[in-house]
Amino acid sequence: MSKKLVLIDGHSILNRAYYGLPDLTNAQGLHTNAVYGFINIMFKILEEEKPDYITVAFDVHAPTFRHKMFEEYKGNRKSMDEELRQQVPLMKKMLTAMGVKIIELAGYEADDLLGTIANRAEKEGMNVSIISGDRDLLQLATDKVLIRIPKTKRTGTEIENYFASDVKEAYGVTPKEFIDVKALQGDSSDNFSGVPGIGEKTAKTLVAEYGSIEKIHENAAIIKPPRASKNIVEYWEDAVLCKKLATILTDAPIEYNFEDAKIDSISDLYTQDAYLLCKELEFKNLLNRFDAKEESFNISELIEVVETIEKADKIFEEIKDKNIAFYLVKRENNSVGQFNQDSNGQLGLFDFSTDSKEDLFGLSLTYSKDKVYFIEVCNGITSDYLRNKIKETTANKLITRDVKSQVKLLEQTGVLNPAEDFEKYVAYRSKFVDASIASYLINPTIGEYPLDDIAKSFAGIMIPTQKEFFGKETIDDMFSSNKNKAIEYVAYESYIPFMANDNLIARLQNDNMLELFEKVEMPLAFVLASMEKEGIILDAQALKEYSSNLDEGILKLQKSIYEKAGEEFNINSPKQLGVILFEKLALPNAKKTKTGYSTSADILDGLKAQYPIVSEILEYRQLTKLKSTYADGLRNYIEEDNRVRTTFNQTVTATGRLSSTEPNLQNIPIRIELGKQIRKVFHAKEGYVFVDSDYSQIELRVLAHLSEDEKLIDAYKHGKDIHRSTASLVFGVPFDEVTSLQRRNAKAVNFGIVYGISSFGLSKDLGISRKDASEYIKNYFEQYPKIKKYLDSCIERAKEKKYALTMFNRRRPMVELESSNFMTRQFGERVAMNSPIQGTAADIIKIAMIRVHDRIFKEKLESRLLLQVHDELLIEAKESELEEVKKILKEEMQGAAQLSVDLEIDTQVGKNWYDAH
DNA sequence: TTAATCACG
DNA sequence: ACGTACGTGATTAAG
Structure with a gap:
């Protein structure tokens, strides 16, 4: 049987994949969509064809022979997107890792190499498939050479296939004649124009009849239409050049040995190197293909289930100053309770009643890389036993994930009260390491840090996603239906953080964020746990009355709006509303969104003075927002302690x-x-008041500090009204003569x-012209040159380092700056x-929170940060502690950071949040 | 699930 | 010529 060769047009397929897929990036911000798409197309072809040889051809970036000839024609050839350009070397790296033969040759386009190799292969009696997105290659089709053009469709990738006969059928000309058609017709993408006056249709007819441009030229006198007849003579030289340009070479001087391109089976491509690269690029789906190659990681071999208290005791005794990783497994149903539903289906009060005394399933515990314990709540091993063992352990570090939830579980019974022994509390707190928070600091732009991502990125272990593991089942379901499987998953919960820890810490250290992590984020998690546990009182009755009052207004407005519109419709539907306003009532200034007219407040604002219905709609929106999100929305969250x-x-x-x-x-x-x-329904408990402090213009003060701009610093040092001061400088008027409009604009x-x-x-x-706005900005930067300099330096540094940085070394990766x-x-x-x-x-307020929280406990106060x-x-402050709490807020908020301008706070006291702010 | 809207700093 | 303020989350409509 004859051998089979698959040839791939590298840049063409990469290009197809790039434009066919949404932008994908890995955790390092590398763009990967084109590589991903390429590999998918390649494997689809390979699985279908099972070829004996495979080769990918690339253009060389240096000007090629044919490209040079194009040069004068191709002056406006579009340059490659940066996001795609980056992926070319990555693609080659991937192919090399897979052992796929790559060919490229200076002076020749990939087309020429494909044509050449296809030609040689055919002569050796092989069957050839050429994969490309470029129809120019159709000229290479024969009855042994198949041209395959993949199309990305919603239903997946479909491939158009052309042997010589298919070309003839689809285009009415043979593959060789295809060149002549193109020479006459020109090619806009390659930017050469062919013969004027001859388009696709005439070109095809003529070539089909005469066979080549030469024959057409010979018969120029008799061909139709007349303009073709005239132009083929007049532009004959161009036509000849175009034909040369359009002809793909089949005799390029490339050294090529079929044996180098040989693959015995597709699994040859699943190499260890390729596996690692796929992992780095986060091609999760592809990794499944490597399963056979991967040394399979099976956590179940490492698990030991502990069911006796003697054994559990022994395990805890073994731990000295080792690092341990732990994870308390919560019973969802029992510990949380559930909402009651009233007759309307509205969620009501929270029900804390529970059947079981135990709120935990058990504890997942790891302290070496080849053992995971699951200590189950049973046979005298109680939830509190497990909590206490964790709290009393002499382990050096307590590694976990989502430390805030774990701390809330640990403190369930209030065993460790920070107020009892503050020093002990701080020492205990400082042992914790949270893998998800560490991952967040390393890359805060992802927003979620599931265990499988942490496993992959920092422990080099592939595990199923939570969804893959549980499907629609909850952990409670699985503990009753398939306990071993449930235990397998919770084993990961301690094993992965344990295995990821060293890499996470090293990475934080390398990025100068270890201090931010240890001194700010980790302690903060404890502060947040305390705040979440405290909660805040809401007066459900008052909220209900507020809601009813809104109802009256809403109904009134609704009626009036329907009258003015002349029909009833759903005012909440921007689509319906847009039609009513801008079609039926023909209001001006209609602006389109993707789905219809924009009815957003800033559009409607401009119309409300002339059209009463518009101001009613705006008011209706306000009221319904208040009702649904706040009045009714909040009510559903009130627990039984109010x-x-x-x-x-x-x-x-x-x-x-x-x-x-x-x-x-x-x-x-x-x-x-x-x-x-609404803030009136948030109130302090009996004997307590709210104390509310907010930083005054903290961001502008931070800017003053970071930019070191003397004028801004000076204004703050003299306690000036900062917006007035800015107005005075920007508009060039004396400080005391700044009008309120000028001040507002400066603000x-x-x-x-x-x-x-x-x-x-x-x-x-501001509702001013762009020109005026530019003028304001120009004046501003003239008056505050150091701010201009600082902001420019932010961009420069971000471009260079690829991240933005805060005063406390918090990073934000920046990929946008390199976008095309x-x-x-x-x-x-x-x-x-801005970042x-x-x-x-x-950073500053986080530090302040820790300082305030710690002072409260150090001084054994009963006030709490909410x-x-x-x-x-x-803060919910005990009335007797009010003065001390105010003092603490002032000292700790102001002392949270040392800037070149003072941090000021405004503090108010009240029985409810309305009065306190 | 996505888009539009609007609440806050 | 492009077509935008920075950062969030909840609700609603509609596919």
Whole structure:
């Protein structure tokens, strides 16, 4: 049987894959989509054809012979995207790792090499498949050489196949004649124009009839249409050149030995090197193909289930000052309780009733690389026994994942009270290492750090994702349906952090973030655990009344809007609303979004003065927002002790800020009075008051410090109104004569500076022309030259280092700055300016939180930190401790960082959050 | 699940 | 000529 050769047009397929797939990047920010797509196409072909030989041809970047001839024609050939360019060497590396033969030759395009090798192979009696996205290659088709063009469709990759007969059938000309067609017709992508007046159709007809441009030329006198007849003579020299350009060489002087391209089976490609590279590039799906090659890692061989207290005791005794990794496995159903539903299906109060005294399934414990213990809650091994053993252990480090949840489980019964022995608490706290927080610091732009990612990136171990492992089952389900499998997964929970630890710490050290990790993020997790456990009182009754009051207004507005619209529709649907406003009522200034008209507040704002229906819609939106998100939304989170407990997420934001979910207590209304009223339902418990402190303009102060701009520093040192001071400088008026409009504009400029200013953004915010906005910015930078210099340096440094940096060495990887897309690059520049400022402010308040929290415990106070809202801390303070708490907030918030300007805070006290802010 | 909108710093 | 302010999360509609 004849042998089979697969030839791949490297750049063409890489290009196809690049444009056919969404942008993919790995944790290091390498773009990988083209490589990924290429490999998928290649394996699909290989599996289908099972060839004996495989070779990939690439263009050489130096100008090639044919390319040189094109040069004058190809002046505007589009340069390759940076994201794609980066992937060319990566692709070659991957192919080399897989042992796939690569050919390239200076002076020749990949086409020429493909043509040449195909020609030689055919002469040796082989069958050849050429894989390319480029139809020019159709000229190479014969009855032994198959041209295959992959098309990426929604349903997957489909491939068009052409032997010589198929070319004839599809295009009406033979492969050789195909060249002549192209010579006449020209090629816009290669940018040569062919013979004027001859397009696709005429070219095909003529070539089909006469067979070549030479024959057409000979018969020029009699061919139709007349303009073709005339032009073929007039532009004959061009036509000849075009034919030469369009002809793919089949005799390039390439050294090539078929034996070098030989593969015995597809599995030859699954090498260890390729495996490691796929792992580095995070090609998860591809890794499955390597299963056979991979030395299989099977955790079940390492697991020992411990079911007696004697054995458990012995294990804990063995631990001296080793590192251990642990993970307490919670019973979801029992420990959390559940919401009751009322007759309307509304979620109501929280039910804490539970059948079992035990809230844990057990403890997953690792302290060496070849053993994982699962100590099960049974036979006298209680949940509290496990908690106490962890708390009392003399281990050096306590490695875990999601330390905040683990700490909350450990403190369930309040065994370790920081107030009892503060020093002991701090020593205990400093032992913890959280693998997810470490991963977050190393790359904060991912937002989630599942165990399988940590395993892959830092322990070099492939494990299933949680979803792959559990599917739709919960851990509780699995413990009852397939206990061994459940134990297998929770074994990973301690084993992976244990195995990843050294790499994580080394990486943090290498990136100068070990101090940030140990002194800020890890202690902060304990502070957050305490805050989450405390919760905050919400008055459900008051909330209900507030909601009913909103209902009245909403109904009224709804009725009036329907009347003015002349029909009933869903006001909440931007789609329906857009049609009513901009089609039925024909309002001006319609702006399109992807799906219809934009009905956002900034569009509607411009129309509300002329159209009463618009202001009613805006008001309706306000009221329904307040009702659904806040009045009714918050009510569902009230637990039976009247408190709401948010979750603070420490590993989501790219800048280092916290976020708050379920419910989000960082976006409670304040800007509009009606919304602000909601804060009255957040109140302090009996005998306590709220003390609320917020940093005054922390981001601008951070900017003053980082930029060392004397004028800004000076203004703060003299306690000047900063926006007025900016207005005075930017608009060139004496400080005392600044108008309120000037001050407002200056304030917007100051905000803009922090966001990474653009004239467009500023003009939109202020409703002024872009020209005026540019003028403001220009003046600003003239007055504050060091700020300009500083912001420029942020971009420069980010470009050089590929990350932005805060004062406390927090990093934000920056991939946008290298983008080929203008918009993305601009965004990258704004981010490079904003991240150090927003991030440093985030660092400072985190430090402040730890200091405040620790002072409270050191002084054995009963006041507690409840909430953080980016630049604000809310404390529930015992009335008798009020003065001390105010003192603590002032000292610890102001002392959190030493800047060249003082950190100032504003503090207010009140029985509820409305009065305290 | 995604897009649009709007609440906060 | 491009088409944007930085960082979040919840709700709703609609595919």
